[in-house]
Every structure is written in C-alpha cells, then in structure tokens.
Amino acid sequence: MSTETLEFQAEARQLLQLMVHSIYSNKDIFLRELISNASDALDKLRLESLVDKDLDADTSDLHIAIEADREARTLTVRDNGIGMSREDVVRLIGTIAKSGTAEVLAKLREAKENAELIGQFGVGFYSTFMVADRVVLTTRKAGEAEGTRWESAGEGTYTIEAVADAPQGTSVTLHLKPEDSEDHLYDYTTEWKIREIVKRYSDFISWPIRMTTEKTGEDETVEYETQTLNSMKALWARPRKEVEQSEYNDFYRHISHDWSDPLETIHMKAEGTFEYEALLFIPSRAPFDLFMREGKRGPQLYVKRVFIMEDAEALLPDYLRFVKGVVDAHDLSLNISREILQQDRQIQAVRRRLVKKILSTVRDLQQNDNEKYQTFWREFGRAVKEGLINDTDNQGAILEILSAASTHAEEGVTTLADYVSRMKDGQQHIYYMTGESRSMIENSPHMEAFRAKGFEVLILTDPVDEVWVERVTEFDGKPLQSIAKGQVDLESxxxxxxxxxxxxxxxxxxxxxxxxxxxxxxxxxxxxxxxxxxxxxxxxxxxxxxxxxxxxxxxxxxxxxxxxxxxxxxxxxxxxxxxxxxxxxxxxxxxxxxxxxxxxxxxxxxxxxxxxxxxxxxxxxxxxxxxxxxx
The missing domain is CATH 1.20.120.790 (Heat shock protein 90, C-terminal domain)
Known part of the structure; x- marks a missing residue:
C-alpha cells in the first residue's frame, strides 16, 4: 500500500524540536501520558458501545498492554479502545488542534525544567520524542475495516499509510534512544522501571494495565507470566480515610495533566433521592487557558463508574472553571447529552451543592491556612470575582472569600471582613477605587482627602472589578462606595x-x-x-x-x-x-x-x-x- 509523507504543522514542528532536544529532568512522564491517552480511548469505546448497540467492536476484554523488548530497545503501549481514523491521526497527531499554540511554545521554552507543562498544554504524545528516536503509531477505529500506520523521527515530517491487518485500538511503539546517549537516564525496557512509573502515576486507572514478564524456572527454563500492574480502584468510591493524599495527588495529575500537587482536595458523597460521589481538586496554579473562551472546563462525568463525558460544564459555573475532578452519578441515563444535562433538575441540585462545598472549602483555607488561601486568590481570584456578576445566589459567600489590595499595606491583600474591622469610628462606607494599576490609583487626586484623614481604600485593578462593583451594593451591612463617584463625606x-x-x-x-x-x-x-x-x-x-x-x-x-x-x-x-x-x-x-x-x-x-x-x-x-x- 502507498505511503504518504506529510509535514507537521509549523507549531507542531517547533514543539517536536523542543521535545527532541529537551532537558526535562523527569522524562518518565511520557509513559504516564501514553497510558492516559489509552485509558481515554477505552472510556470512549465503552460509552460508544453502550449508546450504539450496532457498533461492530469487541469490548469483551478492554485493557492496556505494555510490551518491552530489551534487545530491540523498543517499548510499546497498546490499547483495544476506540482507535482513530486516518483523518483523526492527521488532525490529532500531525497538528496541535487547539488555540494558544504560540503561548504553549513560549512557556515551554521559558521553563525547560517544568515538566508539568507537557501535560498541562495537552501535548503529551509529543513527549515520546524525549526518549525515542522514532515513534510508530498503528491504529484502527472501532467499526472500521481499515487501519492507519503513522511514523516519525520527530524531524519535521511524518509518513502515513493504510494497513489492512491492524487490530482494533491503538498501539504506540517507541524506538528508544541508545543507552549511551546524553539524554538517557533510565532503561525504559526494564521491568522495574515500568512498574515504578505505572505504580506512581497510573495505579488508579480503571482499566487493567498488563505486562508479560519473564522469569526463570527451577530447571533454568524461561517462563512467561502476564501480570496486572495497577490496582484499578476508583478513588472517589472509596472512603476518604482509606485514601492516602499521595493517591489523590496522582489521580489529580492523571485527570488534569498537571505536574504539580493540587492545592486542595474535596471528596464528597451524597445519599438520598439522588446519589453521587464527587472528587474535586483546586489546582495550585492557574492553567494557561483560564481566560481563553476555547478552554476546557467542567469535571469528568461518570454514571455508575461508566465514563460519560470529559468536560461537563453543567456541573460547575464558569467562574469555577479551574476546578478539576470527577462526579459519579448513580441515576442518570448513560446516553445523556450536554443539552439535557443543562436542564436536568437533579444535575442542577448537584451543581448547587458542589459550588457551596467549593466556596466553603476556600473559606476554611482563608481561616485556617493563610498561605494556601493567598495562593488560591493570587491564581484564581480574578476568575472567582466573575461569580459576583453571574451567581447572585452565592454572592455573599464569594464576598466572604474575596480579597483586594488596599492602602492599609503596601503589599499583600485584605479581606472585606478585615477591612470592616479596621473602619474608623463613624465610618459608614467601604471605600474603593478602580483603575489600571495600583500606582495610578494611589497617585490619583481622588485619594488625597482619604489619605489625609487616614481612611482605608480598596485598590481594585482587575478588569472584572469595574463590573462587579456595579452589582454589589454592600458587605456586612456596609455600603460599598467608589471614591471617584458622588459626593464625599469624611467629616464628623x-x-x-x-x-x-x-x-x-x-x-x-x-x-x-x-x-x-x-x-x-x-x-x-x-x-x-x-x-x-x-x-x-x-x-x-x-x-x-x-x-x-x-x-x-x-x-x-x-x-x-x-x-x-x-x-x-x-x-x-x-x-x-x-x-x-x-x-x-x-x-x-x-x-x-x-x-x-x-x-x-x-x-x-x-x-x-x-x-x-x-x-x-x-x-x-x-x-x-x-x-x-x-x-
């Protein structure tokens, strides 16, 4: 069959070169990313087979297989999941099918030691070129007769051809770099290293990850044994007291593709008329696409352990779009659509409870762990303030966790409650001013009398501040007052x-x-x-x-x-x-x-x-x- 040679999209070509010449200290993540992709493919096939009863696909033994050949120096990760068509391969592998590519490349160049960026930007497949000279991907989409083979040495071009005998699913074979290469840290064909990586990053994957290993019998004969390397336990279904924080952290990395530990973990279980479990995470840093319209948002949705959709926006409001996690509902239809999800009364009830729990968790951080709270507000405060405009039901709870810069201190932020506690005798209003920067506000003529009389003023410099102060009238019974509006009355x-x-x-x-x-x-x-x-x-x-x-x-x-x-x-x-x-x-x-x-x-x-x-x-x-x- 004919083989076609194609060029990578320009940005993908630059990204490949970054990966090939990468100096990331932790190259193990390539295997985590391949296993995560395989797990997603199995989730999608199971859901598709439940929804489409006519799908011609074998779902009798869905699993991930890892095959290592020390002599040939190859490592293969194989799944029998949904697979890809030729068009899927060109679109998903030959290009970076997302916006913000220039920002991806810039940040990867700036932070060569930050391996979390590989997963964070959704370019995990390309990380294979950190350890491989050549990568071969063979795939066949479930329900289709013909498969596709993709191959590249990471040098700007790739070949693609049709194959008749490809099994259902996807296999990725890495031709590893020589052991004596300067990029070599570990031999990724050794059993102990593969086990270590799977245990550390993929133990909770809900599909079996299998590997056939060799062992020498008593009569020196070589025997082969296939073992499952992961425990496959759904963390959200286990009691919290039985789960180590390290397990939560690893699961968070799996679903978020973030290399950092989460800032906070929220594990919920609801019983009664509508039962569900939720495992949510507040990240420790804002994702690069937090303020991009095309950014993915919403937790993963499962129904009785069956994966339903990746980004269930209906489960959380937009201002909490940075929260990652899983919600597993017990009584929803397996083929529920995004449109139906938006209107489902039970889902709206879940949403209300999740929002209240997240906001109360942040409130607890504010009261009991100021360092974590400061990190949260620095990374996500600008997004959370959008809720003051769009979520009137929780406006009070958001105001309680809100912080802002203030004339009270040259650095740092203050809560509204702390501002109120410092108000002068007879002061009726919470004073604020919006503007482009702190220096512009502090040097504004509007500030002169307030400075002279010692009145504290909140300094609001985010664009969203201009909008929410128009919607919020008071906090704790104290009206909010712009020092650049109306008459000023500072005298007794x-x-x-x-x-x-x-x-x-x-x-x-x-x-x-x-x-x-x-x-x-x-x-x-x-x-x-x-x-x-x-x-x-x-x-x-x-x-x-x-x-x-x-x-x-x-x-x-x-x-x-x-x-x-x-x-x-x-x-x-x-x-x-x-x-x-x-x-x-x-x-x-x-x-x-x-x-x-x-x-x-x-x-x-x-x-x-x-x-x-x-x-x-x-x-x-x-x-x-x-x-x-x-x-």
Missing part, C-alpha cells in the same frame, strides 16, 4: 458644624466661577462644583452615584454594545492657587481670555485619572503657549 458631625459657615461663604464666593466654567466646558462635563476630596491637586473628575465609569463604558463598546457617552463632573479645589487665580480673573471680567485655562484644568484632571484626551495635540499646544507666556 462636629467638623461639619464647625465648617458650615466657611462652606456657605465659599459657595457664594465661587458661584460665578462655577456657573461660567460649567458653560465653558459644557461639551465635556455636566457640572463644575467645589470639591471636598482634594487637598493638593487643582481639580479632579468624578461620576454621579449611578454613572457608568469611563473604563466600563470603553469595555462595553469593545464588546459591540452601543453605550451613550456619559458626561461627568469636574470638581475644583477652592484652596488651590490656580483655582483662586482663575476666580479672580473671571470676576475681573476676562472670561473669554480664560477659556483656554478652563480647558487646561479639565485636561489635567482627565490625565491625572488615566483618561484619554479627545484632542491631545490641542491640549499640548495650549499648554506650551501658556508656559511660554510665563517666561
């Missing part, structure tokens, strides 16, 4: 009473300036008023209590929504020389001559908050002319 009743005469006089003194300036800047602002939040800056721009922020306005437009432009309020510092000087000039009758000054004050206030000028060249010209006039 005694201070207000004492300052009342002075404030009344200022209103009269500045009335003409404020009226004139509101008219002069009417295209940009809806009001000019005196400020109680400024101590050193001349002016700042604030929004009304219920106005959309400029950043949120920009975000909506980027999403294609037609949002009307919101005019805001310019506040002036009545004690600043620039403002008092402008007041004097206006009162002396030179209003037309001072329009440029009003425009400059507005532009400076806009730049101080990180805004964008509508006409930067005009602003620069006005500023240059005004500076030149002072020389």
């Amino acid at each position: 009743e005694e201070e207000k009473e004492a300052a009342k005469p002075e404030q009344e006089q200022r209103k009269k003194d500045f009335a003409e300036l404020l009226t004139w300036m509101t008219g002069a800047l009417s295209e940009n602002v809806k009001e000019v008023r005196l400020s109680s939040r400024l101590t050193t800056s001349a002016a700042c721009i604030v929004g009304d209590e219920n106005d959309v922020t400029p950043t949120l306005e920009k975000m909506y437009r980027a999403m294609g929504q037609d949002v009307p432009h919101v005019k805001r309020i310019l506040e002036l510092n009545p004690t600043h020389p620039l403002v008092t000087g402008l007041r004097t000039a206006i009162e002396s009758g030179s209003k037309d001559a001072q329009k440029d000054t009003a425009e400059l004050i507005y532009g400076m206030a806009l730049l101080a908050e990180g805004g964008e000028l509508s006409d930067p060249s005009r602003f620069t010209r006005l500023l240059a002319d005004r500076l030149a006039a002072t020389l």
